[in-house]
Amino acid sequence: MLSRQKLFWLSRPYDLPGSDGRFLRAVRDSCAYHIKHCPAYRRICEAEGFSPGCLNRIDDLEKIPVLPTLFFKRHHVSSMPAWRQAFQVTSSGTSGSFSRVGFDWGCIFAEVPMVLRLGFYHRLVSPRPAHYVVLGYKPGRQDKMGVARTMFGLTHFAPPLTRSYALEWRDGSYVPDLEGAVRRLRGLEKSLFPTRIVAFPSYLWFGMRRLEELGLSVRLPRGSRVLLAGGWKQHYAQEVDKGTLYALAERVLGIGEEHIHEFFGAVEHPVFFNSCQNHRFHVPAYARVIIRDVRTLKPLPMGEVGLVNLITPLINATPVTSVMTDDLGTLTPGEDCGCGLSSPVLTILGRAGLNDITTCAAGAAELLNQTGAQ
Numbered sequence: 503m504l505s506r507q508k509l510f511w512l513s514r515p516y517d518l519p520g521s522d523g524r525f526l527r528a529v530r531d532s533c534a535y536h537i538k539h540c541p542a543y544r545r546i547c548e549a550e551g552f553s554p555g556c557l558n559r560i561d562d563l564e565k566i567p568v569l570p571t572l573f574f575k576r577h578h579v580s581s582m583p584a585w586r587q588a589f590q591v592t593s594s595g596t597s598g599s600f601s602r603v604g605f606d607w608g609c610i611f612a613e614v615p616m617v618l619r620l621g622f623y624h625r626l627v628s629p630r631p632a633h634y635v636v637l638g639y640k641p642g643r644q645d646k647m648g649v650a651r652t653m654f655g656l657t658h659f660a661p662p663l664t665r666s667y668a669l670e671w672r673d674g675s676y677v678p679d680l681e682g683a684v685r686r687l688r689g690l691e692k693s694l695f696p697t698r699i700v701a702f703p704s705y706l707w708f709g710m711r712r713l714e715e716l717g718l719s720v721r722l723p724r725g726s727r728v729l730l731a732g733g734w735k736q737h738y739a740q741e742v743d744k745g746t747l748y749a750l751a752e753r754v755l756g757i758g759e760e761h762i763h764e765f766f767g768a769v770e771h772p773v774f775f776n777s778c779q780n781h782r783f784h785v786p787a788y789a790r791v792i793i794r795d796v797r798t799l800k801p802l803p804m805g806e807v808g809l810v811n812l813i814t815p816l817i818n819a820t821p822v823t824s825v826m827t828d829d830l831g832t833l834t835p836g837e838d839c840g841c842g843l844s845s846p847v848l849t850i851l852g853r854a855g856l857n858d859i860t861t862c863a864a865g866a867a868e869l870l871n872q873t874g875a876q
Contacts, residue, residue: 567824604817
């Protein structure tokens, strides 16, 4: 599917107007592929009266049947047999259930150029080796979580000298070791090479608070960075604003906010959203975002709050071309950011309550049941 490769090999990662034509072609091909190879998805499209041929303008993307991430937590659907897939990953499953999404080899060959292009654009790629302290899961055979894959991937932007993890697999479960991570950070203060901390925001916050409570701080070598992936999830009640988090990082780690980078994505939408210099997420050319009304699912105008609908033709193995997250967010003009990017800014405001999104998932599940899909 060359249309997908042409889109993800674009040299200008935030040129949405210049990529509209490629994006539409790739999405048409993606929808056609899933309709042909996934009976459940085909029946949903038939029930919605959708066909790829109706995608003629970028505004037509709203016509694609939207499947909520909650649907993928309750139903396993695929457009490709497992033996043809490169691998499968799952969501973290903090709510007790998890999505399982397959990645095909064509997706991998499209995803790597995207990650590198954005990594160079945001100056994350460096030839200088670095030590990595990962405040997250240590990957292993037992682990297929997408966030573990993402965090491990982030340790390749600079050649890794060492990697240490705050969550290790022991006796059939993950065991946290924030105290060990703190000791490791203190031991890297005098290294000749920078340290890159890859972390859940919540784990970074708890670790830094622990250091401050003990009256301790570290001064990591020049060029050290913090890379934040994943949300606060089950720790949402302790979530703090970005300014508070960044200020603590400067006090405790000696890392200024200009060296703190954030990433946004989902297992069901593994497009690489990077924060700009003003710590905002601009929509990259490899995705499009629609904000939808919580009750009607109709697209909302710029600036209004609604459910975040993410669209990308990246994956062929699983029909995740258009997915609805349980996040509430807004889109605002990119020019208002002041960083120089004109691509719209996606702001995540928080998670919708389960009752708000159940109707969306129930609708998709009902369509499957009505058409005989299991």
